[in-house]
């Protein structure tokens with residue numbers, strides 16, 4: 001299955017607060033290619049349109065110019081299943097971890113009993129074993145985020161759109177989540193588009209880092225990250241890592 | 255993953271029962287009241303002492319009981335209808351924006367008409383039976399239920415909406431899976447307001463004209479200067495309202511527990 005993302009000459013204007021026809025240009029001539037099973041991070045100043053870009057790819061907004069292809073499908077005309085996750089975990093507080101995680105299957109009217117058995121190994125892999133019956137408020141921030149990630153993973157698209165999933169976590173938990181995410185991703189491989197504000201995180205996780213300009217956002221640089229996989233924490237201390245980082249900071253400053 | 259056994263330590267820090275505080279305050283209030291009446295030698299028909307009120311409560315227990323049953327019947331009938339209608343219209347207004355835009359102002363208007371005017375009108379139109387009383391209770395209780403429910407149903411949560419949409423949930427599924435459970439706390443706060451209105455609503459409507467009920471019994475007590483009986487009446491109204499309130503709290507606990515399924 002083709003799970004690449006191709007974005008061509010994307011322009012997006014939001015309506016301003018007044019109804020006088022003036023709008024806010026958010027994305028300008030965005031071109032981007034993400035290959036199947038590639039892990040790509042997007043870095044850019046706050047308000048440059050990263051979240052908006054992900055919303056367009058997810059098919060949540062359709063009022064834009066240009067084209068988006070997920071494989072051969074265009075989400076403007078057809079619902080393309082993708083996995084989508086935000087900084088906020090959006091777990092339902094009245095549901096247990098398990099029934100939160102199974103929500104995508106419930107919505108598809110899938111076989112919940114079967115799914116419950118099938119996801120047991122995944123629950124363990126996501127570090128949630130033994131907590132199936134806990135309510136979100138009884139879980140730590142990292143666990144909530146992993147639960148949200150598992151739910152996202154079960155949305156059964158081959159493309160994952162992650163909008164700052166770790167931004168609300170503390171430094172130590174975030175590092176653990178990054179290590180864990182790379183290992184899970186290296187095993188399961190999906191196409192990932194990962195928005196973050198953390199340059200180290202972007203380099204450490206990605207095959208490619210995309211840098212965007214101030215609003216109206218456009219792609220001003222793509223940096224291929226040539227570290228081998230599986231990724232190791234120690235890479236952060238290498239000079240190659242610093243070079244990548246310097247490169248990115250220069251692009252962001254420009 | 256290994257889990258530690260609950261060592262029971264948690265229970266050591268159990269909060270002291272704060273529920274006792276209002277009871278203490280109430281007790282002090284009653285004592286002060288008694289002392290004040292005794293000290294200033296206030297005439298019982300102006301302000302009866304708590305002891306006199308409880309004596310009246312006991313002496314008149316037969317009559318009070320029959321009247322109480324009538325009032326409770328009216329209140330519960332009205333409340334039941336209000337709950338059913340409140341939930342139905344709450345759901346409709348929460349789900350369909352045009353319905354909300356059309357009906358909301360109408361419901362607000364019904365709240366601005368003073369009951370003191372409506373009650374005698376209903377008596378003129380419908381007589382002194384149960385029906386006008388029930389209608390007044392419905393009018394008083396419907397509004398808080400439907401409005402608080404609607405307000406919580408339409409509370410925006412764009413992130414949740416988007417996640418559900420991406421998962422393929424349509425409008426109704428999002429509503430059922432996210433909106434309704436999230437609005438239940440609002441529904442129950444509306445219910446709590448409504449139950450406290452229900453008894454008072456029935457009493458006020460009886461006031462205007464009735465054959466039986468706490469309201470009419472109250473007016474009789476008042477006109478014959480049996481102030482202690484009047485107070486006994488009020489005590490019953492308070493106890494009934496509190497009991498209904500407590501009942502809603504218990505049901506709320508049960509329902510929220512059952513929501514946490516799987």
Ligand SMILES: Nc1ncnc2c1ncn2[C@@H]1O[C@H](COP(=O)(O)OP(=O)(O)OP(=O)(O)O)[C@@H](O)[C@H]1O
Nearest residue numbers: 014015024026045046047048049050051052053215
């Ligand atoms: N629904 C909306 N209507 C109008 N304008 C919007 C809407 N959503 C976002 N915008 C505007 O679009 C711009 C880009 O927003 P977006 O959320 O995509 O930025 P971002 O790059 O994700 O920022 P951050 O890094 O802070 O999350 C902002 O200036 C914002 O004001």
Ligand SMILES: [Mg+2]
Nearest residue numbers: 050051052163
């Ligand atoms: Mg954003």
